[in-house]
Amino acid sequence: MEYLLLIISAILVNNFVLSRFLGICPFLGVSKKISTALGMSGAVIFVIAIASAVTWCLQKYLLEPFGLEKFLQTLSFILVIAALVQLIDLVMKRFAPPLHAALGIFLPLITTNCAVLGVAVLNMKEGYGFIKSVLFGTSAAVGFAFALLIFTGLREKIERADPPRCFRGVAISLVTAGLLSLAFMGFSGLVK
Amino acid sequence: MKPESPSDLYIVSSSPHTHSGESVERIMLDVLIALAPAFLAACWFFRLEALRLTFVCVAACLLTEWLCRKAMGRARAISDLSATVTGVLLAFNLPPALPTWMAVAGSVFSIAIAKQVFGGLGYNPFNPALAGRAFMLISFTGAMTTWSQSTWLQKIAGAGADAVTTATPLGFAKEALKSGQALPVFNTGLLSDFFIGNMNGCIGETSALALLLGAAYLLYRKVITWHIPAAYLLTVLAYAVILSLASPATAIPPLFHLLSGGLILGAFFMATDMVTTPVTRRGMLIFGIGCGIITMVIRTVKTGAYPEGVSFAILIMNAFTPLINRATRNRVFGTKK
């Protein structure tokens, strides 16, 4: 039950994009087509799940024993995540070139996706154990994918809309994201 | 020098050359006609407050629409009556004592942000009236949840219940749920009060009777189909029945769920807004079921911030509409069954 609540909380109530406002860059960047959104979602879930595990180990077995977690956490997390994304980039380029071509520059963007670092840091802050960390990370990523997918659907609709010139492009996307976030306020308080 | 042109030119266009005669204006007019009974009921129960809010919202919506179109340099807008419908629906979703300026702010948000920035009617992904209400609920939480005195609670809570008489039935139920108190008994007399509309709530949502009259008209005129309202109401009913079977002591009676809050108004008038809901019959059913589940989750989960979830449920399902449309395409003739 506790795990279930954790999952629901991460996906719906405290959605990374819609209520924590993390990972906005890929959220706006890769939401033009369902196919690329799905690819990005897969990549993010994969990266975050692995990053949660790796950063947890890093924290527990390297930083904490040596008392470095206070000031080296962010630095080392970023370093590890960056290396990890590069690795995935290479693997994808080799084994899934169409996906790699579709994700284009957005794959390296995961490196700087604050959602990844956010998950890692939140895991430590909440003091989750290994399983919980990975679970939370994965659900947060699923929440990101969920929001990304909904938003892509909307985005396809508003791509065909006819906003005034000054609102075209990113502006109207941000307005839509805001309204989406407004709608998801309805879930507030359901789970802590 | 320009040659002389023939005196009368034939119109050339693509086929077909005949039309059913339906128009957007007519659809909006039908919605307004269908909202009339609820408006009369609102005027009866809330007197001048209902008149004031409806007038203010409609006027503000029309003015905003006109200004937006003007600013964008685009033609025709207010004559399609869609802004009027938005104004009426928004007003119907407001508590009676709400200050005028807040109603104006909500109307401006509805029309300007939720509709015209997308290019106007047809392009908006979210129901403008509901987006406006959600915006107000979050911005003016206090005012949006302050209800005038009503006698309905005294019937169940006794004369000494002054402290809680300023709540909607759902708000009351949620408080009871949170504090773990047993719910008072809802007798049939009370439910008939609910049905007629003699309870606290937003001005247009209280009278199920008047709303159902209007809904019948919309169904008769084929402006809406039964799919979304039926799926929505039946899901709520089923959810409520399951809850009351699971824990008979604390659950709210299913009929109470159906008749209280904005459910009837939402199911027939907001969840059926054409622009923001799916186009296929199967999609409509999914939409209705989704609305029902989200509504009940928001209403019945103890820790939830809001006692009523209709607006949020429909807004959230609005967001799913493009995906539902995509997932429920009809089978193309000549492809595998």
Add this chain to the structure above:
Amino acid sequence: MQTTPSPFTFSGGIHPSYNKELCSGAPIRELPMPARLVVPLSQHLGAPAKPLVNVGDTVKAGQLIAEQNGFISAPVHAPAGGKVAAIEETLTAAGRTCAAIVIEPDGSQEWELLPRIADWRTADKKDLLAQIGAAGVVGMGGAGFPTRIKLSPPADKPIDTVILNGAECEPYLTSDHRMMLEFAREIRVGAEIIRQILGAKSLRIAIEDNKPDAIAAMEQAFQGIDGDVAVTVLRTSYPQGSEKQQIYSVTGREVPRGGLPMDVGCVVENVSTAYAVYDAVANGRPLVRRVISVTGDAVQQPSNLLAPAGTLYSDLVAACGGLRGKPAKVISGGPMMGFTVSTLNVPTGKTASGLLLLSAGKISSYTSQACISCGRCVDACPMGLNPSELSQCIEADDIESAEQIALMDCVECGCCAYVCPAHRPMVHHMRRGKALVMAKRSAAKK
């Protein structure tokens, strides 16, 4: 021989006001020979015919004046005896230009006919097909596909059912209706010839239930016929006359996507085509004239006229007592799928079943309003498409997405535009989208 209601009903469709009473009671009248016939060389689907006569030649009625040019093509014959006055470009009803042979009839009644095949029951299939081809018979329901080709499907596509299309689901038009009433016996013979050529087991005569007199006439005409023959009464609903929908209504079979009726063992022929087949085989007369309904509220006396191919629309209108008031739209064909023309100076052809003149009060105009996603077009589309989404994709020049959601399956029946409360030019969008897809495909081929 029996009469049965159609066992199946296609999904979607609409019920427009039919207005058939304007001329359904008007018997077929032969048009007085016009002073000038502009005979287009492209009255069929496929390559235009190649002219065989020169300006100044004298031709007899029925004489071959332009020969079939390629496999998918059809010959053109002189509709009347007279002098070839010119060979020039003309505007066709469909809005294209094509070469036409202008004949000035001299009033001679002498016909140059093909040799008759009186004993067609014993005749060889090849000879019958050759006769039909030589007579220039094409599908008279609208598309004008050469009948010769339609009646010779490849051996691996056996035909078990011939459907005689007498649905005439287009509002206003009554030419097929009158044909069924006045030429029932001839249509029966034509149908029997078609059945014999195809070796089909079953023959169905499909008629909408709003034409009880035509049903009765066909029942009577087909009395005593051998084999599995039935009049199938269709529910009145547009587009029952559309090939794919009709096959489904009659047999319950769905023509596969991108396929042809022969893929499900069916051939659909219009009743007027059956008459033309009869005329070609039994009388040796090539297809040079047809019945055309001249109707609408902007013509004095709506009529069904037997007019030679190449008659100008202005002559047809004159034969109906002229215009009544000012027509806002002149439509070649019916109101659902017909083409508007910009002038009455346009010739008829083998496929034109109607000329519709409507005043401003009877037509609707299109707007550029946004789609309000009411979903009525989705319910109305007989092909199961989502016209709302399609039109929006095309409007946004997103042709790729439109193609993905089955744009090319659209049959342009017009149901979506008919029901659209925003008065969007749906069919126009579809046509534009299809043209763009075709352009893209042919570019990709290169």
Add this chain to the structure above:
Amino acid sequence: MDPIILQSTLWIGGIGLFSAVALAVADKYLSIPEDPRVGSVLALLPGINCGGCGYAGCADYARGIVLHGAEGNLCAPGGAACAHAIASFLGVAPVEVEKRTALVLCCGDDTETIRRSAYNGINECAAAQATAGGDKGCTYGCLGYGTCARICPVSAITVANGLARVDKSLCIACGKCIPACPRKIIKFVPAAATVHVLCCSKDKGPAVKKVCGTGCIACRMCTKVADGAINMDGFLAVVDYSKPLTSEKPIEVCPTHCIRKA
């Protein structure tokens, strides 16, 4: 030194070194080589992805040049400078490019021409053309619904008064407008040429006069003063751009003013 600083440095350095080695190993076994020249050529292209060269964007064209031996002078926006740069990079002799511009060969705007029907449909030329052959009285001239203007990547085409015009100074000669025009009246002309016959009507004079006040009526006046640079193609005067024509005489003699400077 505070041991913590040393420790931190070592740790971060260690993690970095480990990652670096892992990545290097992965790169060795996983990466796919790409011809580095593609990137270099891509850098020489303008990068506006107009597709005028016939390839799907600049990157595709760069690949075409390097890997499939495509000509280096296909980029119209880049012009001669770009062609030279690519040629010198690849070490081949540059192929000369003549600067061209698109031109709408029609000058019959709404004040000069009539319509033959009242068009009610989508605001797009091909769609209008497909509806009863277009609503313009002249069956050759510009319909004025602006399909070319919408497709132009640099907004060099504007439609005013029912007639499209190309702004020579903006045109990058990408050629997108040419197939977009359903009446095929947009053509490439040398950018240096100044005198043009702005009419495409092959109809005889009287037929032209019935629908347009400024169409070519085949009077042949221009051919007499153009030193062979204007010839008749049936009933239409056509400029032969391979011959020099700088004299403005044809403009002066044309009675319907369809020969204009552009």
